[in-house]
Amino acid sequence: MSAPVDLVFAAPRRGKPPRHLADLSSDERREALVALGEPAYRARQLSTHYFGRYLDDTAEMTDLPQASRDRIGDGLFPPLLTPVRTLTADGGATVKTVWRLFDGALVESVLMRYPGRVTMCVSSQAGCGMACPFCATGQAGLTRNLSAAEIVGQVVAGSRLLASGEVAGGPGRISNVVFMGMGEPLANYRTVISAVRRLTDPVPDGLGMSQRGVTVSTVGLVPRIRQLTEEGLSVTLALSLHAPDDELRDELVPVNTRWKVAEVLDAAWAYAEQTKRRVSIEYALIRDINDQAWRADLLGEKLAGHLVHVNLIPLNPTPGSKWTASRPEDEREFVRRLEAHGVPVTVRDTRGQEIDGACGQLAAKEA
Numbered sequence: 001m002s003a004p005v006d007l008v009f010a011a012p013r014r015g016k017p018p019r020h021l022a023d024l025s026s027d028e029r030r031e032a033l034v035a036l037g038e039p040a041y042r043a044r045q046l047s048t049h050y051f052g053r054y055l056d057d058t059a060e061m062t063d064l065p066q067a068s069r070d071r072i073g074d075g076l077f078p079p080l081l082t083p084v085r086t087l088t089a090d091g092g093a094t095v096k097t098v099w100r101l102f103d104g105a106l107v108e109s110v111l112m113r114y115p116g117r118v119t120m121c122v123s124s125q126a127g128c129g130m131a132c133p134f135c136a137t138g139q140a141g142l143t144r145n146l147s148a149a150e151i152v153g154q155v156v157a158g159s160r161l162l163a164s165g166e167v168a169g170g171p172g173r174i175s176n177v178v179f180m181g182m183g184e185p186l187a188n189y190r191t192v193i194s195a196v197r198r199l200t201d202p203v204p205d206g207l208g209m210s211q212r213g214v215t216v217s218t219v220g221l222v223p224r225i226r227q228l229t230e231e232g233l234s235v236t237l238a239l240s241l242h243a244p245d246d247e248l249r250d251e252l253v254p255v256n257t258r259w260k261v262a263e264v265l266d267a268a269w270a271y272a273e274q275t276k277r278r279v280s281i282e283y284a285l286i287r288d289i290n291d292q293a294w295r296a297d298l299l300g301e302k303l304a305g306h307l308v309h310v311n312l313i314p315l316n317p318t319p320g321s322k323w324t325a326s327r328p329e330d331e332r333e334f335v336r337r338l339e340a341h342g343v344p345v346t347v348r349d350t351r352g353q354e355i356d357g358a359c360g361q362l363a364a365k366e367a
């Protein structure tokens with residue numbers, strides 16, 4: 001298969017989403033308020049409403065003068081995410097939402113409550129240009145990059161839902177954000193970094209989450225992994241490896257034809273070295289494709305001795321696809337062999353299977 005390398009850094013082709021408060025740093029918010037004819041101190045007031053109370057309707061911001069509400073609403077709180085469909089699973093502890101963006105593009109987010117933590121999985125692009133053949137999103141190609149506010153807005157919407165007590169388990173807060181929805185986060189690098197800062201800056205500048213609670217995934221854009229290493233953040237890097245050998249990885253993750261397994265692992269180890277954070281290796285187990293015992297051994301050899309953790313993901317097959325989940329005995333043997341190499345491994349809890357767990361699947365259906 002030929003690599004979609006020309007798409008790796010492709011600029012979005014559609015129009016830009018309107019500017020939103022969450023696109024701006026705190027200095028930029030003050031400047032924007034002044035430009036709207038408002039006092040600069042309103043930036044803090046609005047940020048507290050948005051990041052502290054999850055409000056985005058200025059009609060509910062009762063401390064704003066009536067005359068300012070429409071102006072500020074139009075200038076800084078344009079509607080960016082409209083829910084098209086919401087599905088729940090796992091007894092109401094998993095909530096998946098398909099959002100329509102201002103230009104009609106569809107993305108999705110998933111909120112997952114576990115004992116002791118709540119994880120929000122967000123999309124960073126509408127569609128994806130990486131063309132992984134086992135992934136529904138990859139089949140449709142890239143529509144455009146999301147803006148920082150479109151990314152942060154998914155988390156704010158999840159926070160609002162959770163705070164309202166509508167998610168099984170009662171009111172709570174999001175503790176983890178994983179960039180594992182639609183898209184290749186590092187192909188939308190600057191925006192994703194801005195979004196991470198909005199998520200982790202203290203309230204009211206941002207949502208006040210811990211950087212350690214944020215995971216940024218990548219299929220292996222080596223220059224961007226190296227850039228992230230220098231960013232001074234302590235987010236977890238998740239590398240979607242899916243194969244330990246170039247021959248198979250060239251097929252499963254076409255960007256591998258540009259950056260090979262050895263090169264991408266080198267970049268990952270440099271990230272671990274710099275941040276002291278364990279790199280998460282994502283490996284979708286696909287029956288008779290990448291789940292052979294010899295591949296488990298090869299993976300174990302390549303990872304042994306590094307600051308690493310392997311997440312094995314039982315593949316949730318997309319409709320009409322030839323790719324399917326491994327047999328239970330092959331999965332067990334894969335785990336056993338990795339452990340024999342001293343590599344820590346877990347099999348991911350496949351949340352939301354009954355509502356189309358594979359990334360991008362639900363939005364693909366809506367489209």
Ligand code: SF4
Binds near residue numbers: 128132135138139182
């Ligand atoms: S698996 Fe991830 S990187 Fe690959 S095409 Fe799908 S969304 Fe893109």
